[in-house]
Amino acid sequence: MKRIIYTISAALLCLSSCTTEKAFDAESQLDYCHQQVEKALAALQPYDFTQEPRNILDGQALWNCREAKAEEWCSGFWPGILWMDYASRNEEERAELGKVAAGYTEVLKPLAYQPAYDHDLGFIIINSFLKGYEQTHNEAYKTIALAAADTLATLFNPTVGTMLSWPRHVKDYGGHNTIMDNMINLELLLWAADNGGSPHLRDIAVKHAETTMENHFRPDGSCYHVAVYDTLTGDFIKGVTHQGYADWSMWSRGQSWAIYGYTMVYRYTHDKRFLDFAQKVTDIYLKRLGETSDDWVPLWDMDDPRGTDAPKDASAACVVASALLDLCQYVEVDKAETYRAAAGHMLTDLSTERYQSRDKNVAFLMHSTGHHPAGSEIDASIVYADYYYIEALLKYKK
Numbered sequence: 001m002k003r004i005i006y007t008i009s010a011a012l013l014c015l016s017s018c019t020t021e022k023a024f025d026a027e028s029q030l031d032y033c034h035q036q037v038e039k040a041l042a043a044l045q046p047y048d049f050t051q052e053p054r055n056i057l058d059g060q061a062l063w064n065c066r067e068a069k070a071e072e073w074c075s076g077f078w079p080g081i082l083w084m085d086y087a088s089r090n091e092e093e094r095a096e097l098g099k100v101a102a103g104y105t106e107v108l109k110p111l112a113y114q115p116a117y118d119h120d121l122g123f124i125i126i127n128s129f130l131k132g133y134e135q136t137h138n139e140a141y142k143t144i145a146l147a148a149a150d151t152l153a154t155l156f157n158p159t160v161g162t163m164l165s166w167p168r169h170v171k172d173y174g175g176h177n178t179i180m181d182n183m184i185n186l187e188l189l190l191w192a193a194d195n196g197g198s199p200h201l202r203d204i205a206v207k208h209a210e211t212t213m214e215n216h217f218r219p220d221g222s223c224y225h226v227a228v229y230d231t232l233t234g235d236f237i238k239g240v241t242h243q244g245y246a247d248w249s250m251w252s253r254g255q256s257w258a259i260y261g262y263t264m265v266y267r268y269t270h271d272k273r274f275l276d277f278a279q280k281v282t283d284i285y286l287k288r289l290g291e292t293s294d295d296w297v298p299l300w301d302m303d304d305p306r307g308t309d310a311p312k313d314a315s316a317a318c319v320v321a322s323a324l325l326d327l328c329q330y331v332e333v334d335k336a337e338t339y340r341a342a343a344g345h346m347l348t349d350l351s352t353e354r355y356q357s358r359d360k361n362v363a364f365l366m367h368s369t370g371h372h373p374a375g376s377e378i379d380a381s382i383v384y385a386d387y388y389y390i391e392a393l394l395k396y397k398k
């Protein structure tokens, strides 16, 4: 397939010339998502809340579910999707949805009180209890999320200045490992510090973001997936990949976690260093996206030598679109328009037949890639793509 190469300035030129384009219709996409949720829920009955939807592979129509537990990092995405669908519905539709969302959320409560398995506790609790708390103001959800923040904070190593993302992989990597995905989980600590938890949680999150900013990126703003540190001295040893094409490559979802993570840390801290950095990691993503993809959805890794014949990762586009709809509110006007327009283009592409599941399966989207090097979830519907898609739709509508 012909490789389309633009520079960032060409991409920006295209963006500015598109301002007369019809606005993206988030409302009808939210209706589409609701229809897919209804189909999925019909197939999941009678509900077993201990089984959370994870993926739909090629040729399948229904969610493959996994047990709701600490080792299953995606456990919180399905309840989060239900809470966000709930947010977009009228009172009558909300009644049943709220009950089901609560069922898939509350089964995760024990994870807040048991020793942290890894950093993914943040993903699990933010997506379920925090999304549920936003909608219901249920004080029990707040208590559980606060407890989970304390549990997550036990992974912090003050000598290194980051959280240990994967305690089980310390030997494999030869030291304290921190992965870019961990940036997302700082939200649980920052939220807790603002909502009655220890102020120390905020210090941990800020230190993690600072240390990551120092060590986890190349000069151009692209990130490694995994940063390895000496556990005892805290020295940075190396940057490597786990889910990307190569240690030096741009794994699209890894970069999307960086964009979302630094935008979110700025939202909580108002520290301009994080805002500047969020723009830097975004700008290199948009530049590389323009150079490597035939639309606004990235290849799973921007350096896969197959170019546009390589599988896509719709989930990374969803994460970035959601982040940009926040970032565009914090930056000066020209940059704001660039980011807002980019998010609009991403959502527009994701809402086409090329990416939408529609009658093929009950997810919202197709063409995400989970763990390419392991041969797992390649070109699949994956629950986190849907989660960040509906999150972005709600932000766009607002």
Ligand code: GLY
Pocket (backbone or CB within 6 Å): 073, 181, 243, 253, 370, 371
């Ligand atoms: N957090 C794991 C992933 O992005 O695949």
